[in-house]
Amino acid sequence: MTLACPCGRVDIRGKACAFTACCGRFLDHDTPAPDAEHLMRSRYSAFVLGRVDYLAASWHASTRPADLSLDPRVKWLGLEVKNHRVIDANHAEVAFVARSRVGGRGQRLVEASRFGREGGRWFYVDGDLK
Template sequence: MNLTHCPCGRAKGKSQALSFEACCAPHHISRNAPDAESLMRSRYTAFVLGDAPYLLATWHSSQRPASLVLETGTKWLGLEIKQHRSTGEHTAEVEFVARFRTGGKAVRQHERSRFVREDGRWYYVDGDVL
């Protein structure tokens, strides 16, 4: 896939948006991200692209659903990372706001998500809607 700008919105500097290939694509290929924020961004991108297998592969086994059906017709509008912080040697939290439209309604999802690193891989565990 050749996206001019990565859906996650990561930029080099203040104005140069990264392409999907330079940003989230390597994480989608390896099923691994270097830190919790990068995993959060790549999971947002997976929602944009409709990549349910990636979402399941990066969901911690303690919370992972057996299957995942993504809602069709959702238009993803943007991701803002509010905060990323380490909460332990192998744990982190990412606070974000994701905006999207579904069923003709605008939705703003503000969440604090928890992540854990096991065997060198980061996984999404769960989150609290704020």
């Protein structure tokens, strides 16, 4: 059985992409994400899967928190990418909505995230919550 990618990406037929062919190639290998949207999607998948190692490695050193821990009560439910805007070759923004549930209560995280590329790799820099 092929597991669907947590990021929710679908192929041209509208079928869910497999994790191994989608975000898995970034989380489980040292393959850099080709653009900010792929990095943002793979970071969402890392949150779903509890992959703190990947979250830390893909967070820009200038803004990365010293202690990165995830709330085990959060159950991630889905991701919707609203916009991917390329600013220049090394800067981009991705707007998204991530749905979750904590203690039975539904929540929505709405953010416009900023990404930067250094040494051929994209990194999450920061974001504005809406």
